[in-house]
Amino acid sequence: MAQKIITEPLTKTNFQDFGEVIDTGGDPDMLINQGVCERYHDRAKIDVGPDGKVGLSLFNSEPRSLPLVLKMMERHPDGSQAFIPMSTNGFLVIVANDKNNKPGAPKAFVSAPGQAINFFKGTWHGVLTPLSEPGLFAVIDRIGKSQNLEEFFFEVPYIVDTV
């Protein structure tokens, strides 16, 4: 029988093994533009490896709804990947620690408005999963010649839900 994963609110603490939560929590690093703009400076470890370049792409994804059947997770062995929502919608973030080159028990987080994330290089994660329209995100990741994608399909899918 499918195991259930209950979603949690996304925080810097519960996400710290998987990547960065990029938001305006805490104090800004500086005030710019004659004091009218807060700068939260250099908040992600962007890592594209020695032979990659940093790319800015857009992902426009169909929203999903919960409960969600999680059949697959993926990772990018050669680079980090940031998902920046171009809306104020929260989205679903699924991650797992590595266990012998497979994803271990997944965790599922729902982001708050104004939160972006950056997965560390090699972190197992679910595909981009908006929960409402528009499913538009800017993505900062590695542009390079390697495949940079491993997928893992579960024998028994998980069910992700809020309760």
Place this chain on the structure above:
Amino acid sequence: MAQKIITEPLTKTNFQDFGEVIDTGGDPDMLINQGVCERYHDRAKIDVGPDGKVGLSLFNSEPRSLPLVLKMMERHPDGSQAFIPMSTNGFLVIVANDKNNKPGAPKAFVSAPGQAINFFKGTWHGVLTPLSEPGLFAVIDRIGKSQNLEEFFFEVPYIVDTV
């Protein structure tokens, strides 16, 4: 007397001398995630110079309203700078060609929902100018040791307005 600048809708064509408009216009470069997600791939010339690294920061800026008094423009001689709205609000983008190391006649554009921009290295531009709450943007620019900022204050400010 102050000269008036009338805003225009932002398009790839009218912005092409200044940077890239990053949006979902035209066909996606690929379909990913079992066909549910469009990828508009590698749409910005991110340039941080030979000794810089690419950084991801957040800017949280007070919204402005039109008419706006444009007193100053700036440029970053050592790197490009991308403004990615983390909302579906359009924002104001002011740019100018260089004329003997000063900004020439400014142009003002209002973006549509879903448009991000990337200023080419060295392009004269106004500071980040949201027109409504939230004024939250992800910014992709150069992290490095140089100052990377030139400001130019007009003797007579311009007025930016819709008509």
